Amino acid sequence: MEMNLIPKQPTLDNFAQAFTKIPLFRFILNSFLVxxxxxxxxxxxxxxxxxxxxxxxxxxxxxxxMLIMATMMVPGEATIISNYLTVSGWGWLNSYKVLIIPYITSAMGIFLFRQFYLTFPKSLYEAAKIDGCPNLVFIVRILIPLTKSAIGAMAVYTFINAYNMYMWPLLVTGTEEMRTVQIGISMLNSVDSQSITMVIAGVVMVILPSLFVFILGQKQLIRGMFSGAVKG
Structure with missing residues (x-):
């Protein structure tokens, strides 16, 4: 069997069909918003x-x-049913808030920022307090400008993970208007429109945004991950 890596008749029809078969733009927009x-x-x-x-x-x-760090050892599969029952009781299903609010914080992010903040001398905070600087002003005007690399690393890491979420959006959304791209792309492989080339075209379009974000922020990601590793 002969395999050709370069197609003899290149075409973009599969990309166009991927947008017509399913509301792919809506799925990408939902994923970006979430x-x-x-x-x-x-x-x-x-x-x-x-x-x-x-x-x-x-x-x-x-x-x-230590309790915050201990939550990192609990797999998400162990709490996903209880979380689903909770948000279902609140009437949050099939909404943006059920996709966003449960992931509004993370132990990994707290650990990353804490390790970065520990590299700063505590006298910096004490001097600001002596000058009458409130805590929020200290964070906005002093800490944030000094922690751009950590913020960049956190932003890239969190965005890619949130963009690629699958199990939770699959459970809590039920309509095309609220589907994220990782759930919606599987609709290209339905029985009535089964085409491996169209599925691959859709997957390529889904991967490109997260790949673009990673390429733009890879330096910040590496710098932020290692900036708090050595204290000196």
């Missing part, structure tokens, strides 16, 4: 939590941090 909101939410919530665990002194701080 992934963008999750990324922004995790950057805000994780940076605030890491600030408290790094600069503030209160009882049980280390215990709270």
């Amino acid at each position: 992934a963008g909101c999750i990324t922004l939410g995790q950057i805000i919530s994780c940076s605030l939590a890491a600030f408290a665990l790094s600069f503030l002194d209160f009882k049980g701080k280390n215990v709270i941090f």
